[in-house]
Every structure is written in structure tokens, then in C-alpha cells.
Amino acid sequence: MRKEVDRCVKRCRICQVSKGTSTNAGLYMPLPVPSQPWVDINIDFVLGLPRTQRGNDSIFVVVNRFSKMVHFIPCKKTTDAVNVAQLFFRDVYHVHKAVHDNLVRANSKYKQDADKKRRQVDFEVGDFVWAVLTKDRFSVGEYNKLSAKKIGPVEIVEKINSNAYRLQLPSHIRCSDVFNVKHLLPYYGDSSNDDHGAHSRSNFVYPGGDDAGPSVEDRSLAFLKAHDRVTKGASQKWP
Template sequence: MRQRRWLELIKDYDLEIHYHPGKANVVADALSRRAHCNVIEARPTARVICWEMDEIEMPTEQLVELYSLIIEPTIKDLVIAAQKQDPGMAHIREGIDEEKKACFTLDDQGVLWFKNRLVVPKDMELRKKILDEAHTSVLTMHPGSNKMYQDLKQKFWWTRMKREIAKYVSECDVCKRVKADHLKPGGMLQPLNIPAWKWEDVHMDFVVGLPRTQKGYDSIWVIIDRFTKSAHFLPVKTVYRANTPYTARRCRTPLNRSEPGERVTFGPDLVTQAEEQVKFIQNNLKSAQSRQKSYSDKRRRPLAFEKGDHVYLRVSPMKGVHRFGVKGKLAPRYVGPFKITEKCGPVAYRLELPPHLAAVHDVFHVSQLKKCLRVLEEEVDTSQIQIEPDLTYEARPIKILDQKQRSTRRNTVNFYKVQWSDHSEEEATWETEEYLQAKHPGFLPSTSNQYV
């Protein structure tokens, strides 16, 4: 589209278009290209500059040239040095001479290449240095295993390279804590056992927030039999006590009185009919339960751990309707790792939590856990994150760094640059005055032009 617009502009001119390489157009790309300077290039460059200044008759003085350089070997230099010391590289060189290694080549300096990729010897420290540079440096920002492999395979090669990259990424602690999961929830559906008789197992729920009656009732206690789906609705008050005025008795469902003139028969036939009805209901419940389990398991995946494994625990950051603004994606989604002390059921585990998480129940569903493949020697301090008993933590504003106003057609909107708890000043976000007053009343100063 851009070229078409240029054609419409230059179609009225008589001209010839010649291609000029981008790297040759140093004037246009001078600011966008990285400068490379070393001792070898510095001296000729200084002479050229002095000669150009003499051409324009600008006075120059002979000065002493001083250089302060810290020379560190690059990764390429480290790989070349490691090739000379690795005995496995000598075997590959012999294969090249015998024309058995067609994919490997040697350049004029004796450096071994696999096609156009530098061969990395079996030096685990050197490979880890390459992986750290491609994953944890400032310019890479923790890419995934596929993206990281596509980047590294353009420059380097070693055996089982993709497998080592996948293992390295899977053990990254930062990726485990921060990155979102795109997998199905763990843990298959565990349906409840079908009761053998009515009112053996019940479901209970409360309907609250209703208008208060003359007797003071404002809620309804709903009790449902899991077997027959019969329901009882009892009026109650929203008052919780250690004891309850209601007592449950097994197999004590009330009997309906028969109307006058009806004949009720008791005997073996009635018992047989009741047993047949119970079996019929149980078969229907089993069929429906199996069908619903198959539907649910399509959206789940099997996941299990062993006693002694270390796992991460999922937490939910909360800040109104935001997840900490733009940088909310960097908020931790998991904390830990914590050790599994007991398997409480097919999909439930008990964790060994630190003292500052004593208010949190220590038994969790498997869908809230993620396996830790490598336990760090230095544990990450999570005591600064105030985790609530429901596994949520809320970012609270602690400081106003700056403020500004933005005018619209009808009014003026005040913005405040806010620093949040558990975050540095570099992660501060701009929030509107209306949002801060609604979500955090009393935080803003009395006058809008004061800030810390």
C-alpha cells in the first residue's frame, strides 16, 4: 500500500529507480544501528577524523590517546575455546577428513560448524550460559521452549538441543510463577456415591437476604434428598451458633396420612415393589452420573502427585476489575513451592505451608497445584504477599508519585500515578481519581494538588 501511494506521487516525473542497500545507507540508519568500536578500529578512525579536520582548516592539537577497555570473551569465543579442549570434537574432525560427516565443516581457523551453525561441545556450564543468555537476559524476557529453540538453532547446534531447552524452560521458577496456564484443569470428576436409601445423604443450602417476617425469619434452609430429590424448606434466622435446634434422624421421613376410604396394603408385595423402585432409581442415577462424568472429563486432564513432591499453589490477584493495570500480567499466579505431606483423596492433597499462611486451609484440589521440577536452594520469600484465606491477595495503594489532568469536551479528569503494595515504583500505574475514591476511599489527600 505504501509503494502504491509513492507510485501515485512519482508517476508524473521522469526518473530511474536504483536499489541502494540499507546497510550502505549509513546516514539514514546511523541512530538505529549499534556502534561497534575496538582498539583496532579506533586508531584509524582517529587519523581519518584528524585528516578531515585538516581539510576544512580546523586547528587540531596532538593529544595523548587513552583507552580504558574491559575485554570479556564472547559466547562465540568461549565455544571456539571449548571445541579445542573437547575430545569429542576431535572425533568429528576425523570424520570430516574421511568424508563421513557431510553436514560438518571446518573453516580456515579450525572452527567446527554444523551447516551454518556453531557446534557447541558437551560442556554443561557453557550450554547453561547460552541458555541463560537466551532465556533470562533483559532482551529475551523468558520465551517458551519452542520460541527459544527457534532462536538458538539459527546460531548454535548440539545433540538433543531441543530436549535440553524444553527441560530448562520447564524448570524456570519465574515462568512457573508468572506465566498463565493454557492446559485443561487437572483432576478428573469424582462423582458422589449413590445412596442406598432415601434421606441417607442430603444436600443443604441457604437462601438468604429475604425480607424479614413478623417472627424474625429472613432466610430459608433448603434440604434436598439426593436419592428421591424430595425437598424440605425451613424458615430460619441469619444467626449462626455452635449448636442447632434441628436434629437429623436417619430414615425418619414423615409419612403422609391416607385419605378416608383408601386401602393401604402392607406385605411382601409392597416390599418387592419398593425394592424394584429403588433399583430402578439407582440405575437411572448411575446412568446419568456416568453420562455427566464423561461430559466433564472431556474438559479435564488426569493429574496426580506423590507424597514428598513439591508443588506451586495457585493464587488470584485482585484489584477491582483490573489485574494490576498493564503490568498485571507480571503479578504472580503461583506461590511456593510447598511440600506435599499427605494425599487426602483421589484429587486432594495436604501441603506443608509456612507460618504466615496459617490462616489458609492446607488441603487443596489438584487443579490448584502445579508440579515443581526443580526446588531452588534459596526459597522465594512470599511473606510480603498478604494472601487471604480464600487464596486471593489484593494490591493496595501505598503512595502517590505524581498527578496530571486530562481535559475532555465536558470536564477535566484527574489522574494519579500510584505505587501499589508488593511492587516497586517502576511498576506504578496511572489511575483515575474516580476509581481510587470508589475502590480505596480515604486514600487520596484532602486537596487534589498534594502528593508525595
């Protein structure tokens, strides 16, 4: 019976015209996520508020969809589109433009002061350099005060920008291959004439590598053992 009623209702023009319910057809389509602030905004109005001494009875709401920052601008219910645009430029656009200009001036002044104690150094892809190893580039337990502080020569394989370079590190070095220019020093030797290649002990010094050699602790222990043997041998000669 129910199927017969549904079929009759679907075919009845009067029933279809009279029924106005919506269906669940159509998948959800979210709004695109903005990539920077104040590029994609939402605006709305809060109406019907008590009138203020200046005659305002509404609020013009501007929401930045990127950071969710909100501007609440008093207005009137009778404010037209031209006045709304003027309010937007006065209370939103000019405010953030002034902030942007102030940031640009502050960055420019800070760069000018900071560069007084700095110098520009440029390397090219294919150059060989010494790379300074900071403490954070060592694995846990490998760093000590007598550890090698530089490795090299290593080749520059990519110039990311004027302050960052990607290096061709040996396989046993377990750290990022991107170095800041302040941690790079020019290599003045001829790496093409190295007899043992790029992974030799004369070129690379780094804890944990295949060519790292004995550590300071191992050398100290060997020295003490040798000293004990010499002391015992000398004591046996005396009656």
C-alpha cells in the first residue's frame, strides 16, 4: 500500500507543486582556504540595536577568514552600499595598510643596522667549502668539547638563497644537508688532487663515520695501558 501511495504522489502534479521540502542531494563543497590574511573576508550586519548618541543603530562586521580577526564598525540601518564601502576603506583597508607600511619601514631599518656588522659572502654550485658543525647537528651522546667542529671539503650542490646552501655530505653524517652561509668557510685546496677521495680521513672528520678513527677516550686508555706496561717493566728490573 505504501509503495502505491508513494508512486501516486510522485506522479501527481498538484502534490508535487504543494510539497516544498528539500532533499539531501549534493555533496558538501567547503570554501577555499585563504593563503594570506585580508585576502578573503566575510561581511555581515547586526541590525535592530538601541540607537546611540551618534545615531548608530547597527554594526558592520568584517571577518578575516585566514586569522579570524574581526572588525566591528558602528553604522546605521539606512547606510547604503557607497557608505559601507567608505567605512570598509576607512576602518579596515587603511588600518592594515598603515600596519604593513610600518612593518616594511621597521624591517628596512633593522636590516640596515644589522648589516653594519655583517658581510655578504656568495658561493656558487660546485664550490668546495668547510662546513661548521654546531652542537645541534650531533647525535645524542656524540658531541664533546674535543669533537671536530668542521668537515670538508664538501661540495655545494644547490644554492637555495643567498643565506642557505645544500651540501653533498658523506653518507655517514646524519644531519640536515642545508647550511647557513655563516657556517660555511671557503676551501682553498684542490679537492680534485685528493688521493683518498671525498671520504678520506684527511678530508672528513666526524664522529660515527667509517673513517673517524679512535676517539679521545680510546687514545687516552691506550696511553694509560702503555704507561702501565712501561712502569711494570721498570719495576721488575729492580731487586
